Amino acid sequence: MRNRKRTKNKAETRIVVDKEKWGVNDNTYAIPPDFYYDVEYECSDCSERSVWTALQQKHWYEELGKTINSFAKRCQICRARINADKEDQKRHMVEMANKPEHPNEKFFKKG
Numbered sequence: 001m002r003n004r005k006r007t008k009n010k011a012e013t014r015i016v017v018d019k020e021k022w023g024v025n026d027n028t029y030a031i032p033p034d035f036y037y038d039v040e041y042e043c044s045d046c047s048e049r050s051v052w053t054a055l056q057q058k059h060w061y062e063e064l065g066k067t068i069n070s071f072a073k074r075c076q077i078c079r080a081r082i083n084a085d086k087e088d089q090k091r092h093m094v095e096m097a098n099k100p101e102h103p104n105e106k107f108f109k110k111g
């Protein structure tokens with residue numbers, strides 16, 4: 001639990017864990033927590049402190065069915081940057097795939 005702690009916000013939101021949905025993809029006997037709390041963490045990229053809200057956690061674990069061992073690592077800005085990079089890569093791949101084949105290309109391909 002290094003690098004994560006509950007926020008000091010006294011008016012923090014607390015959201016009940018739906019134990020039917022929690023960890024369904026994990027095949028685990030781990031005991032579900034009773035509540036999600038806002039958690040503060042340090043972005044692994046820019047070291048900025050960020051808050052992973054109870055609501056975001058509920059969505060992550062219950063709606064998206066993510067593993068209970070996963071945890072927010074990057075702040076919103078770094079995530080957006082990485083997603084933008086991925087989009088660029090995807091666009092590039094599509095461009096390459098749609099590029100007409102060079103006449104000599106077959107020669108260099110195996111199989």
Ligand SMILES: [Zn+2]
Pocket residue numbers: 043044045046047048074075076077078079
């Ligand atoms: Zn960041």
